[in-house]
Amino acid sequence: MADRKRARRPGKRPAPRTSPPAIAPHVRAVLAAIGEDPDREGLLETPERVDRAFRFLTKGYQEDVRALLNSALFTVSYDEMVVVKDIEVFSLCEHHLLPFFGRAHVAYIPKDKVVGLSKIPRLVDAFARRLQVQERLTVQIANALQDTIRPRGVGVVIEAMHLCMIMRGVEKQNSVAVTSCMLGDFRDQSQTREEFLSLIKKKHDGLG
Numbered sequence: 001m002a003d004r005k006r007a008r009r010p011g012k013r014p015a016p017r018t019s020p021p022a023i024a025p026h027v028r029a030v031l032a033a034i035g036e037d038p039d040r041e042g043l044l045e046t047p048e049r050v051d052r053a054f055r056f057l058t059k060g061y062q063e064d065v066r067a068l069l070n071s072a073l074f075t076v077s078y079d080e081m082v083v084v085k086d087i088e089v090f091s092l093c094e095h096h097l098l099p100f101f102g103r104a105h106v107a108y109i110p111k112d113k114v115v116g117l118s119k120i121p122r123l124v125d126a127f128a129r130r131l132q133v134q135e136r137l138t139v140q141i142a143n144a145l146q147d148t149i150r151p152r153g154v155g156v157v158i159e160a161m162h163l164c165m166i167m168r169g170v171e172k173q174n175s176v177a178v179t180s181c182m183l184g185d186f187r188d189q190s191q192t193r194e195e196f197l198s199l200i201k202k203k204h205d206g207l208g
């Protein structure tokens with residue numbers, strides 16, 4: 001970066017720092033298009049608020065998932081199943097930009113490496129804070145773990161409710177979509193898969 005600056009011809013002005021294109025003016029246009037008055041008091045700040053909200057809800061695009069996991073890889077001789085369940089998931093469906101939300105359950109069986117437990121919810125977040133479909137979100141989480149930890153297998157199950165279905169009356173209230181991705185031992189060995197599924201079915205294990 002610094003070298004490139006020095007190599008510039010003298011007298012040439014540095015390129016302006018690029019900031020992301022503004023969302024707010026488009027939100028204002030949407031408000032007008034649905035028949036609202038963007039200038040009424042309650043809506044005056046709304047375009048800026050929506051701008052900030054969308055940047056927050058899609059900040060996963062800025063996350064380097066591989067670096068996140070690699071920063072907390074440890075060599076161990078543990079080869080039992082590691083399960084992190086009931087991870088809160090908040091995402092936006094890419095078809096309607098409406099939320100879907102629920103819980104993710106993530107498991108893997110280490111070969112020689114484990115990842116710090118706190119990284120798993122952060123991994124889920126990194127992919128959930130993007131425009132998503134639930135199926136792809138599930139697969140991306142599983143593949144990221146498979147590619148970085150190289151475990152014996154990975155299982156990911158997500159249970160979520162989609163406001164685009166519920167609010168529009170496409171589905172009955174409280175209907176939950178369940179997706180799963182099973183890799184390695186979780187795919188090939190029914191006993192492993194069953195163990196995972198029974199672990200995530202147990203509610204709270206008496207802890208809460």
Ligand SMILES: [Zn+2]
Nearest residue numbers: 093095096164
């Ligand atoms: Zn949708």
